Amino acid sequence: LDPDSHPHPHVTSWLGGHGGGGVGWGPGGGVDGCKSLHFIDPRRQAASSTVARAAMECVVRPAQSADCDRVMAMIHEIAEYHNLQDEVKINSQVLRADGFGGDPFYQCLVAEVAPEQEDKQGHLIGYALFFFGYSVNTGRIVYLENVYVVSEFRGRGIGKKLLIEVAKVAMARGCAEMKLAVVAWNGRALAWYRRLGAQDMTEAGGWHCLELGADALCRLAGEGR
């Protein structure tokens, strides 16, 4: 498969870097151990020491309505990377209405690094978008739609941190499993998810994803009998 072919965002493939093996979260570890947050300028990242790297803390938290502009910007980054900006049909207003209206159609966690100065806002550098679904066999599931970390912040375990937090949400809501899709040419993402225990059901069970697009739906909806 041609890696430059339409990647379609409906797959969790935007991890870049190494994703899984990054350094820990500094002293205290984890989201709650961020007592002292240091902001590392990514432009100096390559030259910085292991200590400086380890000191950079990143918080994963639920997205808020106010984050939609930034999340939408990150969604655009993915499209731009693939030169598919025209494929993006929604904007931050739609994202906000669909995620923070009365009936949310998705859930979102964001990865935030602390600001350089205390009075400034944190900066979002990644997100995980998922939703709840159902399996006729086992009941409640989580479907992981998309995990993304901006390129300068990859290779530090932020993607894995996002995934861990989604797993926690899944467990808290009584979900029996998580489903996700990856395109065949994305070897890194395939390996990353396999390392975390994901089973390829297309390979193992012959599962194929089918789609009835807008035109087909219109024809079906309008059919007379």
Add this chain to the structure above:
Amino acid sequence: MAPFRIRSARPEDCPDLLRLIKELAKYEDMEDQVVLTEKDLLEDGFGEHPFYHCLVAEVPEEQWTAEEHLIVGFAMYYFTYDPWIGKLLYLEDFFVMSEFRGLGIGSEILKNLSQVALKCRCSSMHFVVAEGNEPSIRFYKRRGASDLSTEEGWRLFKIDKEHLLKMAMEE
């Protein structure tokens, strides 16, 4: 009188839903994998934030099955989200009892689902079919479905509870 009608499932349909889910599982040789109970279906489908929605096909009394079943088919679906195009409809399961096939119930259910999708401004409908399931693949392709696994290389992955727990417990 119409031979059948399609409507949204109601809480009292849960026993029939489970019966049909199990019948479908049997047809796919996966009966022992169904661990869902009527209570799960009730809580998860008819609470404040349902995990799924359901359409059912019912037949009039004179056509009830030998066991006096009114409900002879169902489709279970939920809404999903694509960061580029927004809402989608995901069809989780779709089944019509064998005695009632060939009457257009499946087509009518699909028509209803398409109307739901359009009404809710969903850009498309997604679903999963096993590659060995020729009748289903033909059914959907006849209606304009494309196979994203074959055409775009989509691979579906599953992370089971054991591995989710392991992740969730990680520091």
